[in-house]
Amino acid sequence: MGIDCLLNPPILNASTGGVGYVTNIAGVNSYVSGSPLAMLAIVLVSDIYGFEPPLFRKIADKVANHGYFAVVPDFFHGEPYNSENKSRPFDSWVKDHDPAKGIETAKPIIEALKRKGASAVGFAGFCWGAKTVTMLGKAKLVEASVLLHPSFIDVDDIRGVEVPIAILGAEHDSLAPPKLLNEFKQVLKAKPEIDSYVEIFANVSHGWTVRYDPNDPKAVEAADKAHQVIINWFDKHLKN
Helix, strand or coil: CCCHHCCCCCCCCCCCCCCCEEECCCCEEEEEECCCCCCCCEEEECCCCCCCCCCHHHHHHHHHHHCCEEEEEECCCCCCCCCCCCCCCCHHHHHHHCCHHHHHHHHCCCCCHHHHHCCCCEEEECCCCHHHHHHHHHHHCCCCEECCCCCCCHHHHHHHCCCCEEEECCCCCCCCHHHHHHHHHHHHHHHCCEEEEEEEEEECCCCCCCCCCCCHHHHHHHHHHHHHHHHHHHHHHHCC
């Protein structure tokens, strides 16, 4: 993990916001938005700061507004990374929250959503969450996937993905620099049977989709554009 992952942590308000609510899915506290009767579910896997930041929950609300049941699980089980907790430095924290192990939390959630009637489930992973989503795509446990400013991902991971995948990266990002993103693009081009999309967003940095200044019109515009790509990708692969 590079320093980019730790920059610009989100601000938690007294109220974490969102129009949804927190419930338990497969033993995991999850923020949910949209009708639980929706036939299509989208799961968002957060960055290291977890499922509480209001701007992250806002993405789930946007997704839900397009007819999905949106789910944001607490993959960290009540312990998101907190830079102010000096007794828990990042290296220690991430050893206990290995992104490669996120798939074990995700599998029961997918099973629970399908038992409740979801005919298809898509996953989007942000930074830390990208590894979990990539592993799910390699195992064909989801119908479509999106990665946003990914970390812990290499070319071999992308080569193994067996479901439609969109990858959104930042021009300024030490974790997934444009050179690596272009390598992802070439690997995916060699697998034409798997629909793929890679875009490098200009003039933005790692985390721009979830940790931005809501009072900065350009930052909001860049985040909104990425959020719309998420929705369009899932509309294409889950609704058709």
